[in-house]
Amino acid sequence: MSFLFFFTLSFVLISAVLAVHARDLFVSTIWLSVFSLMMATNFFILDAADVAITEAAVGAGVSTVLFLSALALTGEKESGKRVYRLLPSAALFTLALVLIIVSLEHPRLGDPSAPVHQHIAPWYLSETPVLIDIPNVVTAVLASFRGYDTLGETLVVFTAGIGVLSVLGFRPKRKVVVTAAQVSRRTVRIRDHLILRVVGKLLIPVIMLFALVVQFHGEYSPGGGFSAGALFASAVMLYGILEGADRSIKAMPQLIMLRLAALGASIYIFVGIFGILLGSNFLDYSVFSSDPVAGQQLGILLIEFGVGLTVASVLVMVFNAFAGRDTY
Amino acid sequence: METEFLQSLPRLLAYASMVIGSAFIVIGGIGVLRMPEIFTRMHASSVTETTGSLFVLAGLMILSGFTLATVKLFAISLFLLFTSPVSTYALVNTALIAGQKPVVVKDSTGGVSA
Numbered sequence: 001m002s003f004l005f006f007f008t009l010s011f012v013l014i015s016a017v018l019a020v021h022a023r024d025l026f027v028s029t030i031w032l033s034v035f036s037l038m039m040a041t042n043f044f045i046l047d048a049a050d051v052a053i054t055e056a057a058v059g060a061g062v063s064t065v066l067f068l069s070a071l072a073l074t075g076e077k078e079s080g081k082r083v084y085r086l087l088p089s090a091a092l093f094t095l096a097l098v099l100i101i102v103s104l105e106h107p108r109l110g111d112p113s114a115p116v117h118q119h120i121a122p123w124y125l126s127e128t129p130v131l132i133d134i135p136n137v138v139t140a141v142l143a144s145f146r147g148y149d150t151l152g153e154t155l156v157v158f159t160a161g162i163g164v165l166s167v168l169g170f171r172p173k174r175k176v177v178v179t180a181a182q183v184s185r186r187t188v189r190i191r192d193h194l195i196l197r198v199v200g201k202l203l204i205p206v207i208m209l210f211a212l213v214v215q216f217h218g219e220y221s222p223g224g225g226f227s228a229g230a231l232f233a234s235a236v237m238l239y240g241i242l243e244g245a246d247r248s249i250k251a252m253p254q255l256i257m258l259r260l261a262a263l264g265a266s267i268y269i270f271v272g273i274f275g276i277l278l279g280s281n282f283l284d285y286s287v288f289s290s291d292p293v294a295g296q297q298l299g300i301l302l303i304e305f306g307v308g309l310t311v312a313s314v315l316v317m318v319f320n321a322f323a324g325r326d327t328y
Numbered sequence: 329m330e331t332e333f334l335q336s337l338p339r340l341l342a343y344a345s346m347v348i349g350s351a352f353i354v355i356g357g358i359g360v361l362r363m364p365e366i367f368t369r370m371h372a373s374s375v376t377e378t379t380g381s382l383f384v385l386a387g388l389m390i391l392s393g394f395t396l397a398t399v400k401l402f403a404i405s406l407f408l409l410f411t412s413p414v415s416t417y418a419l420v421n422t423a424l425i426a427g428q429k430p431v432v433v434k435d436s437t438g439g440v441s442a
Binding site for chain 2: 195206
């Protein structure tokens with residue numbers, strides 16, 4: 001295991017250096033995708049399967065697509081000349097040196113007596129079966145014990161979506177006049193990828209089904225709202241890539257996506273307020289049912305649904321905002 | 329002696345399958361490094377991702393027996409069977425559209441080989 005970990009970790013380092021080094025931004029994007037995939041493998045080797053799924057879906061999948069659609073707008077060559085300044089390089093080198101020296105003081109990887117494993121983790125591990133009774137402790141921590149943090153993250157995702165929309169514009173503002181040559185070039189491109197379209201369409205329902213499994217099986221197996229939302233959005237992105245962004249916007253209009261994103265975050269908040277109304281604290285699900293454990297499980301299911309809805313619709317919205325801008 | 333052999337047969341089969349798969353992956357890697365241009369390189373790498381990974385997955389399936397893991401491995405191999413050739417095709421097709429031309433070499437007998 002340690003050899004495998006060393007191997008993937010050094011590959012992370014190599015791909016990071018190559019991503020920075022590449023002058024071609026397209027190449028750089030691909031290296032970043034490799035970086036994320038290796039990082040996901042790393043997380044999996046460290047038994048963090050939930051994080052691995054999210055990293056693979058968001059880092060290697062969705063963000064690569066977003067980078068590529070951004071490159072379609074900006075061009076793929078790095079502009080300007082690279083200058084190497086002495087002072088920033090020295091500062092960064094010193095910082096790296098300090099970090100390396102500090103990392104020598106770290107407890108060994110996986111050391112059970114490390115402070116991080118002594119603080120609150122034993123409590124989570126011993127109380128989750130009693131209080132919530134689901135096998136996946138990560139979901140219990142994320143959705144119930146630390147529900148405030150996850151609410152914050154969901155709102156951050158929502159705000160980020162709003163931010164991207166306010167920069168890129170809500171919908172293509174004007175109809176661009178397209179010459180016949182450009183149209184024929186576009187149709188040739190799509191026609192030549194007939195096999196890609198047929199097989200890609202075959203995969204879309206499977207990806208969506210898998211997203212639903214990750215969403216609603218998140219209490220028993222790795223997964224949850226964040227990774228499920230990213231998987232669902234990647235299915236829509238696949239559709240947009242194969243059929244053109246105009247059709248994916250038609251299928252998932254921006255305005256509806258925006259409202260769904262707001263709805264997801266609202267579901268989370270209202271579940272929290274519901275706890276207050278039933279006489280307990282904000283985001284305390286124990287009072288939802290006569291049995292506190294069943295109440296906790298119901299609450300987790302509801303807020304995970306809210307998280308998934310927000311993440312999926314924000315990512316679809318951002319993709320549509322990038323890809324929907326005319327690039328003829 | 330004979331029953332012992334029969335009992336260990338699935339394991340041997342699995343190991344053989346995994347070794348064959350790994351050999352294909354190594355061959356594919358050598359091919360990607362040594363081939364002259366993208367079309368032959370993709371030809372080599374497609375060996376890696378179809379035959380190589382499928383043989384390895386088949387070996388793992390034999391090893392895990394009749395369990396849920398086998399079903400998952402089967403689903404993965406089905407997924408790979410659909411996506412790998414298509415991604416290879418898409419990449420090569422895009423290269424062709426973008427103007428890459430296969431390197432054609434005339435040998436001494438006047439025949440043409442890629």
